[in-house]
Amino acid sequence: MNTQAEIDDFVLNGHLYYIPHVSLDCAIFGYHDQQLKLLLIKHKAIDGWCLPGGYIKRTEKLVEAANRNVKERTGIDNLFLQQFKTFGDPNRARMDEFDEEKWFEATGIRITKDNWLIDQTISIGFYAITDFSKTELQKDMLIEDCAWFDINELPKLEFDHDEMVSEALHAMRVQLYHYPIGINMLPEKFTLSEIHALYETLLGKKLDVSNFPKKLIALGLLKKLDEKRSIGAHRSPHLYVFDKEKYSQALKDGVVLS
């Protein structure tokens, strides 16, 4: 949405190439250096912070639409994306509070109450995890701001997005116990401390410093390399890589962490 012509066309004709009444919202979790963050955006036409989201093209699969949305904001393609819940409460987005003037200012086009955008919408929630230090946040003409927030310092979100975040976080943590979904958050070669810190941060709880990595190794998910890395005084841990085959097997069949 980078030109006024694009915006005008989206508002007037969007219902022809997007599916009306259906949107999606993405809880994009970002990890780096033992910090867990969430990507939020501020629309020009809406006062508070929201999850990034958008509409689904009539030619797209749901996950493709989610991927397009994630890529538009973060610049990253083909992130691990997981559908976690669909939201459809009749008053999840109260359009009676719709401020026509503010929308006109923001979009440069007058949106009437019979426009396809101003109608009840159910929204499909996806979550993703990425390394936030590798993203390049991108706004567009309808987005005033786009930023990473620490997961423990989130502002109050608009609509039902608080509930979405809490459900997304829960779904992500449950999945983390059953599937190895951490591969995108670590460099190709990493230390046991790094993967230990990653899981502790994502799960929001302490894991045993010795037993947890041993479990990953016992499961066959990690392969030890002959290399080491110097990361400071008295510290030269071995480097590991994921065993690609075991990893994708575990993604398919599931594993159990404890």
Added chain:
Amino acid sequence: MNTQAEIDDFVLNGHLYYIPHVSLDCAIFGYHDQQLKLLLIKHKAIDGWCLPGGYIKRTEKLVEAANRNVKERTGIDNLFLQQFKTFGDPNRARMDEFDEEKWFEATGIRITKDNWLIDQTISIGFYAITDFSKTELQKDMLIEDCAWFDINELPKLEFDHDEMVSEALHAMRVQLYHYPIGINMLPEKFTLSEIHALYETLLGKKLDVSNFPKKLIALGLLKKLDEKRSIGAHRSPHLYVFDKEKYSQALKDGVVLS
């Protein structure tokens, strides 16, 4: 949908009180006597078997809409209903194969290609479990047939409903390991053999005849009564009830079966 006037109104004005482009489908599993069945329906306007489903009223929450649909078919209200996935592939229901004449015959009203019903739809999948011996299947004017099928002898289903069933079954079984969702399938007072058979059937695998019930008791989910039941030669097992408090606690927080 029990009069021609209702059908006409639904076809012509349904988009005013239902959300267009969004439907829901319910995989209703039925258990009784160590048999697991699935409820299927045959629409008059469609050749093969389908999951029961319908549209969402603009005033309804998603789960309320699902509940209404389940009640319309089975006569049972307030079943345990669980959203498991939303389906939105662009070619999940190929409306180019829509047979206008057949629809006219079935519905008594001519549906043109610009009708709200003939457009791309994403569908929200729910599953439920009930005791099929307690249901009273109900058709309506648009439904030719409605019946329970053994889970191992399902016909090929229309649209993407085969995939829905497989996803629903998987979701139900995963949940069964984590939450006690069997309460509706047993009489209020039941024997350890009965709950053992229930779980074996739902999970589709053998569970130890002695250890499995012990686990349920150890978790505190079951309370032993002073009563027994005579169910045949040499058989007078104790009766048990669910501990309501522990049960709802486990529904909320989760438990782990193995």
Added chain:
DNA sequence: AATTATTTAGTAAAAATTACTAAATAATAA
């Protein structure tokens, strides 16, 4: 009252988890 097969309690064996100890290591400082 004896017989029977299911029900269910009990326990032993095995496996998995958790807690703890200490050896190996390489960067630093003497």
Added chain:
DNA sequence: TTATTATTTAGTAATTTTTACTAAATAATT
């Protein structure tokens, strides 16, 4: 160069959980 150091990581002991197996209790039947 050698001693010191704190992290890394291997090893093992303790504990808990799971699984497998045995047998006692039970009430309907003969």
